[in-house]
Amino acid sequence: MTSDSPVRGIDHVGITVPDLEAATAFFVQALGAKVLYDTLAKGQPPQEGEDLERRLRFLRGSSIRAMRLLRLGNGPSLELFEYAAPEQRPPARPNDFGLQHFAVYVEDMDAALARFQAAGGEVFSRPHELPPLEQGPGNAFCYARAPWGTVIEFISYPSPQPYENQTALRRWKPPQRD
Template structure:
């Protein structure tokens, strides 16, 4: 049985859920030299809630996405910070726990890579869709999937210029 293997270019970013996005930004800036690239969701916009968000991201019912920010490390993948509110929110994992918040890998072909994930025993959370706001572009897309043990793996591609690039000389890592 042959298995489809996608072309993975490298780690695009690592998602980290934090209790307060401003405090976490200060920590990563001070500890690791991270720079803020852009906010995908600002707190003042109000939270993202409802069934479409829950389905796309695999969130429990009633969870809300309060803020999302992309940081750039001096060398290497980005750090995407998430601030959520949920009545069922658990304490952060410790090293002996399995999984990560999500790991994103840059791929050339989302559909081919998604087929490979499913063939290997993973599952899609939703369907591939366009990247929003500061990441938008005609061919810029993403899809969340789950590994066989339940961790979230994002497949992402952004071959087109992103709107944030007009406002800052700093760039996120690109293969």
């Protein structure tokens, strides 16, 4: 199948965190993330000023204190940002406009959720069966929240899904681990 879109896929998801080191430790412990590099290490001069405020639509007086890229399994990276700003709000709730969560594919839902909780995350409920066009044995999802409020969905769909009978297109799924 060919496409006229220049987009190849999602490269990374950016997340603002209150403490870069604590968030990194959480993602390493909870999701097995690995640190790739620091774009702006703590202790370096912050990125700030009118040009940055204009480019990123920051509130006046905001600055980036630290940035780090994490590798998360076989999918997009996570880019963590620690900002200083005159006014910061908690993350959006799923019913608010804007990016509301990211999802991680897991082989073992119970083990993944236990690891997430042990790292300090909050699991909202027990895993639920996926909706009708995604249902199948073992196909499930569960929402959870990182300690600073970012919502993360855990999802697994080892069985064929009913939508596959309606289209030749398939959703992207991380490859099996060796």
